Amino acid sequence: MATRVFIDGEAGTTGLQIRSRLEGRADLHMIRLDESRRKSEAARREAINEADIVILCLPDAAAVEALSLIERRSVRVIDASTAHRTARGWTYGFPEMARDQREAIAESRRVTNPGCYPTGAIALLRPLVQHRLVPAGWPVTINAVSGYSGGGKSLIQAFEDPQAPGHTRDNFRLYALGLGHKHVAEMQQYMGLHHPPLFAPSVGRFAQGMLVEVPLQLWALPGAAGTDDIRRILAETYAGDRFVEVASKEETEALASIDPEGLNGTNRLKLFVFGNDKDRQLRLVALLDNLGKGASGQAVQNLNIMIGADEATGL
Known part of the structure; x- marks a missing residue:
């Protein structure tokens, strides 16, 4: 039936x-x-x-x-x-x-x-908190940009219809400047953090697609984990999953940029680990369609x- x-x-x-x-x-x-x-x-x-x-x-x-x-x-x-x-x-x-x-x-x-932003952020950070590479009490920052479809009909009209109330010609804008975005609570809960992450969302002039980034200063974290260690933990976490993929070291190092629309129309989520081991700095990035996997x-x-x-x- x-x-x-x-x-x-x-x-x-x-x-x-x-x-x-x-x-x-x-x-x-x-x-x-x-x-x-x-x-x-x-x-x-x-x-x-x-x-x-x-x-x-x-x-x-x-x-x-x-x-x-x-x-x-x-x-x-x-x-x-x-x-x-x-x-x-x-x-x-x-x-x-x-x-x-x-x-x-x-x-x-x-x-x-789940929310679209939390899907990317949780996928990136939860495994690292569980493996104690990032302490649960760490002051986490999440930067993100989404296509305007994430704001629903009113924002879609504002970007697409010159006659709509609030019509904008902005190519990019920050929002949630009061630091009270409704996704923060679920990110904190499912990442396993003691404190709310500092969440800095933005919207660009493209209909759908999303990038979510968690920057980390490895030199300030306890332990001696490097870029390859972080990538390995994420790859092991999602090994065999059909919709979540961790980019290889070779693919990541060949990239000069990432297009937020790169997975539009799919249910895929792709995770990247960009690192500078000399300065011990890391950028964790998730790419997804905010209307797909998001x-x-x-x-x-x-x-x-x-x-x-x-x-x-x-x-």
């Missing part, structure tokens, strides 16, 4: 991308509401309780409200909002984060899809795990 799936908020940026990845699958039955009924609470309640799995592509408050519409205990949820990423009782939907994470996702009734692709991957399908189906 096909798994019944309802995307609540399928008209949004993430919802549309998830739907495109799921269309045509014989193992799924997609429950759809026509445009006139999408905002009807009664229609949404009916669709939610008809589904086996509901994928929430909604603002935080609306995602919390949607959970209150669930009447059947058997309904499982993947929440793409920020609302439950550090909440008790929810499984963090980053399958490659830990050895037992896939099993936890497969058995869970409530899965929270959102819709990851949601589809989690869905596949939850229903026992091949993890890469549709990806």
